[in-house]
Amino acid sequence: MTNSLDFASEPPVPDALPPWWRQAVVYQIYPRSFADSNADGLGDLRGITSRIDYLDKLGIDAVWLSPFYPSALADGGYDVADYRDVDPRLGTLDDFDAMLAALHAHDLKVVVDIVPNHTSDQHAWFQEALAAGRGSAARERYIFREGSGTDGLEPPTDWLSVFGGSAWERVEDGQWYLHNFAKEQPDLNWDHPEVHEDFLKTLRFWSDRGVDGFRIDVAHMLTKDLTEPLPSRDELALIPRDGNHPLIDRDDVHEIYAEWREVFDSYDPPRTAVAEAWVHPSRIHLYARPESLGQAFNFDLLEADFDAAQFHRIISDNLALAAQSGSSSTWVLSNHDVVRHATRYGLPVSEAGAAAPTRHGGEWLLNGGDESLLNRERGARRARAATLFIMGLPGSTYIYQGEELGLHEVASIPAADRQDPTFFRTQGAEIGRDGCRVPLPWVATGTAFGFGEGGTHLPQPEWFARQAVDTEERDPASTLMLYRNALRLRCTLQTGESLEWIDTGRDDVLRFARPNGWHVVTNFGVEPYAIDESEVVLASADIAAGAVAGETTVWLAPSTLVNDA
Known part of the structure; x- marks a missing residue:
């Protein structure tokens, strides 16, 4: 059994629902x-x-x-x-x-x-900053600096962009602007x-x-x-x-x-x-x-x-x-x-x-x-x-x-x-x-x-x-x-914001319980792990003879929460 399931009637709606997210x-x-x-x-x-x-x-x-x-x-x-x-x-x-x-x-x-963190270099602000030149109010919205070395030909620092290469790019008038990502993504100045x-x-x-x-x-x-x-x-x-x-x-x-x-x-x-x-x-x-x-x-x-x-x-x-x-x-x-x-x-x-x-x-x-x-x-x-x-x-x-x-x-x-x-x-x-x-x-x-x-x-x-x-x-x-089946079933079973870890006796098997009696068992290993098959409502792979196969997760829930077909 893997995905086949039917659902119990909808649970009662509480008086005050938590925020949706x-x-x-x-x-x-x-x-x-x-x-x-x-x-x-x-x-x-x-x-x-x-x-x-x-x-x-x-x-x-x-x-x-x-x-x-x-x-x-x-x-x-x-x-x-x-x-x-x-x-x-x-x-x-x-x-x-x-x-x-x-x-x-x-x-x-x-x-x-x-x-x-950054705009496109095609953003109206950045285009204005390029046109306005050194010392302009438009450049204050970004992070422009003078270069280092002879005639400012080197970047202000040796910092690297997340995407590789220098984190600074030189513009036509010789100043440099900071871009922690691509050169087409100039960093904004959040002091402005x-x-x-x-x-x-x-x-x-x-x-x-x-x-x-x-x-x-x-x-x-x-x-x-x-x-x-x-x-x-x-x-x-x-x-x-x-x-x-x-x-x-x-x-x-x-x-x-x-x-x-x-x-x-x-x-x-x-x-x-x-x-x-x-x-x-x-x-x-x-x-x-x-x-x-x-x-x-x-x-x-x-x-x-x-x-x-x-x-x-x-x-x-x-x-x-x-x-x-x-x-x-x-x-x-x-x-x-x-x-x-x-x-x-x-x-x-x-x-x-x-x-x-x-x-x-x-x-x-x-x-x-x-x-x-x-x-x-x-x-x-x-x-x-x-x-x-x-x-x-x-x-x-x-x-x-x-x-x-x-x-x-x-x-x-x-x-x-x-x-x-x-x-x-x-x-x-x-x-x-x-x-x-x-x-x-x-x-x-x-x-x-x-x-x-x-x-x-x-x-x-x-x-x-x-x-x-x-x-x-x-x-x-x-x-x-x-x-599809997991998300429909989750909507019925999801409850509270806590869990309790259950000792499985094995280092490669995790089991936790939710407050309403919903259990999740994952066998990260390769040897089967014995369970009570009668309460299995969903499995990521076929199960047989009351055992969770290797690299498989099963959901267990009492019949009062969900009716397993």
Whole structure:
């Protein structure tokens, strides 16, 4: 038995429901790769609207849209040229409003991406700064500095961009501007009051249109202390990240989010926000406090092996951090920035416990995605088990488009077709993130597997046919059907924000119980683990003879909660 189940009657509605986001399942849409309505090879807003029935049937609570704003696509839309409009290639504001209304009609919330650390170099402000020249008020909105060395021909510091190469770019009049990411993404100066006011205006613009929440890109990098003399790269590496680092995770960033919180709370219901903050675990709770953004991503599972000890530690630590902040935990296995977890879990593991050749699969991709190193079936099996594990946890779960199909990373993308700035700025030394951003397969045949009639902006592999939506809808044991059943059942079983670990007598088997008697058992090992099969309501793989097979998760629940067919 794997996916077949019936449901008991709906549980009574409590007098006071908690905010929707605390236990929500949020589906991340990368708009340019979801569905194309006008045959130009790019996914768009009307494409999303055309697939709302699919999203509704999946059983999610909300969608999170990666940037859909006007952009030169130097970084997949995260180089924003106008924060209060829609990229013409993706639609119009009217298309956005129609999509929003349709999603809300299906009781689906909408979260949009906000990118506040930097703009596009095509943004009107930056173009004004270039034209205005040295010492102008327009340049004060960004971070311009004189160069070093003879005639200022060298960058102000030796800092490196996250995407590789120098973090400084020289303009025609000889000054340099800071860009912690691509050179097309100049960093904003958050000491400038106009920057504050403009983003408050943006938050109100989308909130007024009915958006339910915001995902804040690189939330930990906005504020900076650039007091001269600036430290070198080596000196910077020695400075503790304790709230006073010059560039990262500064305490004063929360003064910005306190301003934003006033805006969020001025709406009824209050708008929600979640921080993308790659910071030390001991500081993540600061972003999740109710007076700050209210919730923060937990990325620990993106870096973990399929390993019981690692999962136990990560879950325990992050539940404690959630209690510390008063927020709820967030669980995520894949997103638009990492190798898909079905592939990560299918790569070998070294004796030291790190996935080989690297934990994230980057070196595997650089070596052409050597199929002899990737065990696709094992990766898919582990991915299904890990997914059922996190869906049973208290807190919110974030799903990345395509993972519900069990998609693997697309490794074989020719250099000429790649788009990620990391690939180009490192001269191919880092492969980039294109492999998880390939347009989705909707049907097994036809142009672009149903993505759109005009092809795709990134090439799709032939094996997508086996994992197209229409293929998996016909297979009751498919990953898509597992997700649908799991999300429907989770809606019935999810309760409270706590769990109790149950001793299993084995280091490679984890079991936890929720307050209503719902149990989740995951066998991270290969030897079967005995259970009471009578209370199994869902399993990530077939079970037999009252035992959980290796690399499998089962959900157990008493008949008073759910009737198992």
